[in-house]
Ligand SMILES: [Zn+2]
């Protein structure tokens with residue numbers, strides 16, 4: 001049988017199938033997503049604050065959809081949004097900015113075998129790689 005658990009949104013007990021939400025909340029979230037998507041279609045440059053205010057959808061959900069690449073939201077200076085998990089730069093989707101993603105993949109390659117990239121302070125580099133790996137897993 002399925003795995004019984006409490007829905008993190010409404011607290012109801014439900015059988016977990018593949019989403020971590022009960023059916024009611026999944027449906028509700030899909031409806032909310034549709035609202036946001038529609039609003040963005042008419043107002044493609046709307047900042048996150050405005051979307052949250054107009055649609056009434058929780059900011060954390062809007063941000064999650066952005067991270068998942070489901071919605072595309074423009075930013076103005078000072079507006080809220082996703083930030084790079086490494087340097088804090090505002091980004092549009094994913095977990096890292098383009099620069100950090102590049103650094104990160106270079107480090108991953110480095111850690112995977114060739115030690116030719118940076119000879120100095122190998123210990124420090126290794127720790128930094130682990131830090132990134134943990135951060136990636138968190139998400
Ligand atoms: Zn629920």
Ligand SMILES: [Zn+2]
Pocket residue numbers: 084085086087088089096097098099100101
């Ligand atoms: Zn960054």
